[in-house]
Amino acid sequence: IKYLARHVVAADRLAMEVASLYRRVLPTPPAVEFASPEGRRLFAEALEGGTMEGFFSLVPHFQTQSEPAFCGLASIAVVLNALAIDPGRRWKGPWRWFDESMLDCCEPLHVVRSQGITFGKVVCLARCAGASVRCFRADHAAVHDLRAHLARCASSRDCHLIASYHRGHFKQTGGGHFSPIGGYHAGTDMALILDVARFKYPPHWVPLTLLWEAMNTTDKTTGFPRGYLS
């Protein structure tokens, strides 16, 4: 199956929808796109280095956030499914499975839909779902903690990191965002962000120090800095 050039019929319809968007161009640098030649080289080297182990359990559950403000819920759902945590209740048909719509135990979904969710409530949600979570706010941790935690989780298959950060540090549009981290490249000290806003940006590698700076920003809703969950 291939892209077909005659898809210009769609362009006519687009002319009537000036305010709608088809993805955003990923600012590179500072990011390196996952599927670019450089991204594939980083992937292959990190795989060789043993810091893509977590990727193999995480990427089978990588998903698109189902609402523009559901980045926190989608990040949690990816990790809960990757850890094979049984929700203990049905999703659809006979199947038990974590879907964003089932993550309503710390904040009503209609509130998340309109305002997003805070770092503290994402921690609450992960715990409510049965995960063991440690949270690191940027004012109580340092970049070397993030590096150590990421290197360890990326080298194993039983823990995963979720980053809470501000997109501005990567020259990306938008503000606060959540996404799981899918791997680590030790040689260049870069982290692979599996961005759950897949309709906007593809997965991408970013310098870990810049990711730390993006975490070390204040969430205006809470007055506290962002950080990461491990």
Next chain:
Amino acid sequence: IKYLARHVVAADRLAMEVASLYRRVLPTPPAVEFASPEGRRLFAEALEGGTMEGFFSLVPHFQTQSEPAFCGLASIAVVLNALAIDPGRRWKGPWRWFDESMLDCCEPLHVVRSQGITFGKVVCLARCAGASVRCFRADHAAVHDLRAHLARCASSRDCHLIASYHRGHFKQTGGGHFSPIGGYHAGTDMALILDVARFKYPPHWVPLTLLWEAMNTTDKTTGFPRGYLS
């Protein structure tokens, strides 16, 4: 974030839901789980061999079918998004993006929800969305065609295969199924199935000849054999 053993509270709730299921055990052999040590070895070798190129554009869009009978719709959505085909209409917020709920141009969604979808209508849907599609029914192609097409698409980033097959050949529960193919391992002649029923089976490698046999089965709804789209 880790699995927490105290998640036994859920087990109590489970006792009351005897007919519900948390995943199925993947029969191995014939399949090899993507995240198993052998699966990771196959992946690394195929990556080295240049037949995982398509994986890098496909896996960023890998998704879970949103309904038990939406395997065809989910497979198409994964491939359309991987090919960066603009749907020309909004999904949510300002974003244009392919979601299964937008794939209603060849069969009404309520029909697909209750009965699934046929090979022919999946081809129709991919074309309707603007993709260039060639379809190969098992009675008009041979296993070497499948191998040649897969080897070529797995080595590039601008085409992807969707398989229409019967799960029974892999000792899996269920009947006819659709899923995209995420890579090829030439040395062992195995294909990586990115199974969209992620609540049931994880991604897995299968022998290509067995996949061909699973395609070479009759869909009782149409009376025609299954096959693949390229």
